[in-house]
Amino acid sequence: MNRLLQVEGLVKTFGTTQAVKGIGFNIKEGRCTALLGPNGAGKTTTIRMLTGLLKPTEGKIEFQGLRPGEDQRSLLGYLPQSPAFHNWMSGMEYAVYAGKLCGLSAGEAKSRAKELLGRVGLADAANRKIGGYSGGMKQRLGLAQALIHRPRLLVMDEPVSALDPIGRREVLGILKELKEETTVLFSTHVLHDAEELCDDVVIIQSGQVALQGSLSQIQSDHRRPVIELKLEDKESSMEWARSFVERHQTDDAWRMIIEDAHLEDRTLRLTVLDMEKARQALTEELAKQRVGFVRLEAGYSSLEDLFMKVVGA
Template identity: 40%
Template sequence: MGRVLEVSGVSKRFENYQAVKNASFALESGECVALLGPNGAGKTTILKMIVDMINPDQGKIDICGQKNIQMKQKIGYLPQYPNFYGWMTGIDALHFMGKLSGMDKASLEARIPEVLKQVGLDSKSKKKIATYSGGMRQRLGIAQAILHRPAVLIMDEPVSALDPIGRREVIELIQSLKAETTLLFSTHILADVEEICERVCIIREGEIVADDKIANLVQINAEQVFILKAEGDISSFEGQLAENAEIREIAHKNGAIYIYYNDDAAVAREAIMQALLASELHWTSVSQAEESLEEVFLRMVSK
């Protein structure tokens, strides 16, 4: 099918707050892409503009080359907290949602059993939604979003509010959906990104600051770092290293010392070894590694 979604130069302002700033990205058919950013970065605003819940101040959004009312028929949308009437059964809710989206009775009769089985709710379809767990409600939300076979499925933080069991159920469902539609989901959880998708758009304060496959993003942006763990006061050790011009930064993360250097790993390694030998500390771990996706992400969004 080619390109199914194109967001071009989109911006949105709410009174004195610039929520989204000139955001651009595109999805090809069959891609699974994460919109990754901290809370308040503008992820939900971008998704709501894509599904036409709010209008951008500038820029344009095309779904399969179409705009406005035509493109809504191509989109499936799962909000972060899908709302259902608790007195309805699962099958009732899908009939209701399907009619709202313009599906005829015959299509609904054929399609609803398919999606209920696909999301693992076929045996619970006649139970009232009020009895559903959080994970079951989220799976029902996905069922209504894919009922009309959308070209692109948009999901806002699909697992962030779930317990570990519900989270696992929904992640496995999303994995299975990758074979049949294009996926775009927002999240602030790095583990979800690494498990589900191949490409990520990182957003910071309303701006897209990176857009690449995960492997490329890490390869290009990850810095080499020495990671040390010690028992005792390390201030004199840090002071000695800080005097070396090759040592660029010393940071503390996860109970360890992260030592970043400029260009020459050999010079930095020699400086660290001299400082280690001069110290009287008990060192429990000394290693050289490459930053993870999480560390690259944290550095990008904190700039």
């Protein structure tokens, strides 16, 4: 698969603090990539360097297929975390304005703007002033203006973080369609969105790449069978859980089947080595000890578990 964007050894220093410490990754044509990381990991800084709004202290950002003399920004569509428009313009005016700035002719900009505003569900509000738009509508207008010149790469910074559940559904729905047509890179700290939308993930932690690869590969590499047991709020059950956490490491029989156990509030999480055996042994143990539980669930670790492990939280 073609590489569209190649980032190497990207460093950004603000005064004495190093926000980004040598990040490198590739974005492949036609894939949707998520830049994951906790708040303050350097996601926004990295994205701003890609868009040219921030000059990297060191490192290389290379677009493939850029004709000599062509501005790399003409290949990019960018949607910042909370886009600010000119509130005195209407949505339609802004979209046309954005199109013309990208070098479209007036007629072309108008027809593209109309098409895109319809697509993001702003056809009815197109002639209203942006000042009266809701947060979700602004985000959708942001998408329309970013796509106006058919960019090869759509870059978004936390596209849905600031939205309410309804606005979030709307924008995610549009993104799902879009990723079929163009290459997408977006940053998020919401793992669920990443799992839902992307093909590749780059997890960054304190300015460095902690893990990267395709989502399916990462999931199959790091997926662990997990048993979750939610206990009743009774002292005897909790007592058992606490003793079990200590016991599973020393007891040989348990050590063979359980890799890790920890108790959080009333939930006991067991990362197991052999699901069959663990399920058997655990249910027997629960019956024998008369442990009261509310829920018992066997499944696989999610991206969130992996994320927590990687960022060391």
